Amino acid sequence: xxxxxxxxxxxxxxxxxxxxxxxxxxxxxxxxxxxxxxxxxxxxxxxxxxxxxxxxxxxxxxxxxxxxxxxxxxxxxxxxxxxxxxxxxxxxxxxxxxxxxxxxxxxxxxxxxxxxxxxxxxxxxxxxxxxxxxxxxxxxxxxxxxxxxxxxxxxxxxxxxxxxxxxxxxxxxxxxxxxxxxxxxxxxxxxxxxxxxxxxxxxxxxxxxxxxxxxxxxxxxxxxxxxxxxxxxxxxxxxxxxxxxxxxxxxxxxxxxxxxxxxxxxxxxxxxxxxxxxxxxxxxxxxxxxxxxxxxxxxxxxxxxxxxxxxxxxxxxxxxxxxxxxxxxxxxxxxxxxxxxxxxxxxxxx
Numbered sequence: 212x213x214x215x216x217x218x219x220x221x222x223x224x225x226x227x228x229x230x231x232x233x234x235x236x237x238x239x240x241x242x243x244x245x246x247x248x249x250x251x252x253x254x255x256x257x258x259x260x261x262x263x264x265x266x267x268x269x270x271x272x273x274x275x276x277x278x279x280x281x282x283x284x285x286x287x288x289x290x291x292x293x294x295x296x297x298x299x300x301x302x303x304x305x306x307x308x309x310x311x312x313x314x315x316x317x318x319x320x321x322x323x324x325x326x327x328x329x330x331x332x333x334x335x336x337x338x339x340x341x342x343x344x345x346x347x348x349x350x351x352x353x354x355x356x357x358x359x360x361x362x363x364x365x366x367x368x369x370x371x372x373x374x375x376x377x378x379x380x381x382x383x384x385x386x387x388x389x390x391x392x393x394x395x396x397x398x399x400x401x402x403x404x405x406x407x408x409x410x411x412x413x414x415x416x417x418x419x420x421x422x423x424x425x426x427x428x429x430x431x432x433x434x435x436x437x438x439x440x441x442x443x444x445x446x447x448x449x450x451x452x453x454x455x456x457x458x459x460x461x462x463x464x465x466x467x468x469x470x471x472x473x474x475x476x477x478x479x480x481x482x483x484x485x486x487x488x489x490x491x492x493x494x495x496x497x498x499x500x501x502x503x504x505x506x507x508x509x510x511x512x513x514x515x516x517x518x519x520x521x522x523x524x525x526x527x528x529x530x531x532x533x534x535x536x537x538x539x540x541x542x543x544x545x546x547x548x549x550x551x552x553x554x555x556x557x558x559x560x561x
Contacts, residue, residue, distance in 0.1 A: 214224045250522040251529070251561040254289045263288065264299040267308060276315040285327040286558030290522040293327060318509040320552040323559075326518030332369035333377070335359060336514060339370070340378060345387045350390070350476040355512055356485050356499065357401045359519055360521035362447060371402065392479040393435045400443035401484070407446030414449070418456050421445070425457070437505040442484060442504045459554075469512035492524060496532040498541065512557070513544070521559045529560065 263284050270277035285293060299310040309328045316324060326334050335356050342352040360367040372380040386398050424441060428434040442450065457465040470478055486494040495516055495529045502509040502516075520528060532540045541560050547557055 212470050218475045248521075249526050250289075251525040251559060252287065252289050252521050253561055254292060256288060256289065256381040258292055259441075260295045260299045263296045263301065264308075266474070267296070267300060268304055268311070269304075271311045271315045278320075278554075281312065281316075282551065282558055283325065283557050285324060288557060289559065290331075294330065296488060297328060302430070314385060316551075318552070319514065320555060322511070322517060322548070323555045326514060327555075327559075330340075330369075330373075331366060331519055335366075335370045335515075335519070336350055336373035336377060336382075338511075339374060339382065340370065343385050346500050348389045350394070351479065352479050352511060352515075353386070353390075353485050354476070355399060355515060358483050358494070358498075359515065361401065361404075361484070361487050362409075362491060367402070367404070381419070390476075392477070393439050393473075394475075394480060395440050396436060397443060397480045400439065404443065404488070408448055409448045411448075413452040417447070418453055421453055422457055422460060426461075429468055435473060435477065436467070438472075440479065447488040447491075450485065451490075454485060454489055477525075490531075492527050492531045493535065495520065495528050496535055500527070500536055500543075501534060503543050508547045510548075510552070513548075516558050517556055 229369070233467055234536065247466075264519045265292060266280050267284060270280040285295070287518055288296065289438050300306065309325065312324055312328065313321060325337075339356045340348040342356065355371075360370060371382050374380075383402055383439075386402065387395060390398060421441060425438065428437045428441070445453065461468075469481045469485065483494065486497070489516050499516055502513040516528075517525065529540045532538075541557055544556050544560060545553060
């Protein structure tokens with residue numbers, strides 16, 4: 212399957228060598244500072260945030276909504292500039308931009324605009340609330356939200372703080388109320404992950420010890436709790452090296468063994484963590500593909516990934532998506548969405 216392909220193709224020595232060579236080339240030539248932006252938002256220069264605020268106010272004031280002006284501004288302004296526009300809107304009109312746009316829009320289009328207007332921390336905090344609120348729990352969205360902050364401890368902490376500030380309850384306690392078993396343990400431990408030094412050398416001895424421990428935990432009887440505890444207490448760089456060494460020692464992918472011994476949401480959570488550690492961009496590219504593959508579209512997942520990565524690394528994700536699927540991301544989005552929602556996403560993808 213496509214998922215098997217993208218995990219198995221990670222961390223092979225040829226690609227590692229090519230990546231190291233390219234990084235060295237950029238550093239030696241000084242191009243690393245020029246080419247450091249991996250987002251897709253191309254902001255015009257100069258930008259007048261006060262004028263943008265006035266245009267947005269005009270777009271939502273009175274009868275009717277000028278969706279085109281809203282899209283043109285919000286998809287062509289960087290994350291920091293969008294936050295300055297929100298402040299300017301409040302300063303000039305004494306109104307909240309998101310509240311005004313929320314009342315004038317609906318559905319998936321509204322969700323995409325929400326992700327562009329709110330801070331990433333508040334957006335993800337509210338999305339995690341949506342995943343646990345009401346009847347039933349959206350476990351897949353909980354996993355995705357956590358994976359979207361798995362490599363950014365500052366953002367993870369900010370999401371927790373925002374959640375508590377908005378809803379006056381602890382996110383960890385809410386997750387414990389809504390989930391159970393080893394899956395609950397996984398979510399809580401990821402939520403409480405410490406900040407790892409991902410630039411530090413891999414501890415080869417700890418890798419060997421972890422493989423020995425995992426081999427024992429995966430034998431009959433399987434000890435899923437111990438596996439969850441070990442994997443969620445390791446940095447992403449360590450987990451990537453662990454998977455590579457496991458493959459060399461066992462001639463089997465670690466994620467395959469995890470799939471065999473776990474089920475349902477815990478299986479999805481463990482494979483997501485292993486995939487994100489192995490290659491974060493491939494993981495997100497696959498999630499984008501999965502959100503649009505087959506009948507129906509998972510607009511929530513599609514939107515979350517695009518709006519939170521647009522200013523970070525979406526250009527890389529686009530390239531990986533093309534490599535994995537043979538299709539341009541924009542083409543697949545175009546065929547799976549419509550109207551103003553489509554225009555917004557295509558504006559983000561650029």
